[in-house]
Amino acid sequence: MWATNLRIVALVLGTLGLYTLIANEIPQVQSEVPQTLALGADVTPEQLVAAGERVFTGAGGCTACHGLGTRAPNLLTDEKGTGLIGERCGKREPGKSCKQYLYESLDNPNASVVPGYEPIMPAVTRQLPPAQVWAVIAFLESQGGSVDVTASDIPAQTPGLTPGASPGSAGGGALAGGSTDPMTLFRVGGCVGCHKLGAEGGAVGPDLSRIGARQTASQIRVSILDPDARITPGFENFKGIMPKTFGDQLTAAQLEALVRFLAARR
Ligand code: HEC
Ligand code: HEC
Numbered sequence: 187m188w189a190t191n192l193r194i195v196a197l198v199l200g201t202l203g204l205y206t207l208i209a210n211e212i213p214q215v216q217s218e219v220p221q222t223l224a225l226g227a228d229v230t231p232e233q234l235v236a237a238g239e240r241v242f243t244g245a246g247g248c249t250a251c252h253g254l255g256t257r258a259p260n261l262l263t264d265e266k267g268t269g270l271i272g273e274r275c276g277k278r279e280p281g282k283s284c285k286q287y288l289y290e291s292l293d294n295p296n297a298s299v300v301p302g303y304e305p306i307m308p309a310v311t312r313q314l315p316p317a318q319v320w321a322v323i324a325f326l327e328s329q330g331g332s333v334d335v336t337a338s339d340i341p342a343q344t345p346g347l348t349p350g351a352s353p354g355s356a357g358g359g360a361l362a363g364g365s366t367d368p369m370t371l372f373r374v375g376g377c378v379g380c381h382k383l384g385a386e387g388g389a390v391g392p393d394l395s396r397i398g399a400r401q402t403a404s405q406i407r408v409s410i411l412d413p414d415a416r417i418t419p420g421f422e423n424f425k426g427i428m429p430k431t432f433g434d435q436l437t438a439a440q441l442e443a444l445v446r447f448l449a450a451r452r
Contacts, residue, residue: 231333238325241318247429272331288323368447403449
């Protein structure tokens with residue numbers, strides 16, 4: 187009886203805590219749209235590395251997998267005696283320079299999967315604008331190696347991804363140029379890499395083809411903003427795999443469009 191009461195109190199407190207968290211989370215959806223990285227032609231390696239570190243620990247979502255135990259290789263510390271990522275990147279694939287290997291790891295992670303790991307790494311180049319991708323590469327090179335990323339690696343603009351971006355701001359801004367088309371967001375946001383929707387998509391996470399029959403719109407919103415808050419039954423071992431950065435990457439209007447679209451899939 188006593189234990190039951192305690193459990194109820196814990197549940198109520200937990201629920202209150204969750205809603206406080208969501209309440210704190212929602213205003214950030216609009217304020218924390220990834221900053222535009224304005225990296226000019228005269229950007230220094232130090233500036234690139236500093237920008238890359240912010241992407242790595244923030245909007246890039248890399249720390250959801252890297253640096254936490256055994257799910258993904260260590261990048262900033264030694265990995266099984268092969269050194270930090272900046273030390274080993276040039277030795278991973280014969281004929282590939284460190285920079286080429288790191289770009290491939292982010293652009294097409296399944297091209298060469300590090301032995302002993304699952305192919306769960308998302309294609310980062312589909313989630314981040316090019317300036318942020320190259321900044322992250324510079325940051326990784328700086329971990330035990332030398333930085334050879336320069337402004338000339340960063341394409342001036344990515345047509346289609348950031349139609350509204352002002353000249354000189356290499357990408358940035360809201361995902362998919364602020365589009366509120368849910369299928370575009372599902373693809374560009376990288377959801378499709380892990381979730382099946384109809385005939386399309388990966389099998390890392392739950393099939394979302396009929397998600398509206400299992401979850402209400404507000405539960406779906408929580409699943410997107412705070413994926414660890416409630417783990418889909420059967421996916422306990424996959425806790426922490428879904429990035430926690432969508433609250434930062436989607437505008438409020440994009441989040442609502444995606445939630446409404448998914449809630450209607452029954
Ligand atoms: C969902 C989990 C996950 C996320 C998020 C993730 N990675 Fe990975 N990453 C992995 C796994 C697992 C591997 C090893 C398997 C492989 O090679 O694909 C890997 C491999 C790598 C490698 C090659 C490492 C080596 O030792 O050769 C690099 C570099 C890398 N990731 C960088 C990043 C960066 C930068 C980010 C953020 C922008 C990121 N990853 C986000 C899971 C993740
Ligand atoms: C790197 C893989 C990955 C990516 C990318 C990803 N998810 Fe997930 N997602 C998962 C996993 C694994 C779960 C199950 C574990 C959990 O609940 O956290 C999940 C759970 C969910 C759930 C709850 C499903 C249910 O049946 O309860 C929803 C909704 C969801 N994701 C939506 C999205 C959306 C929308 C996106 C893109 C904006 C996205 N996910 C991107 C891996 C991913």
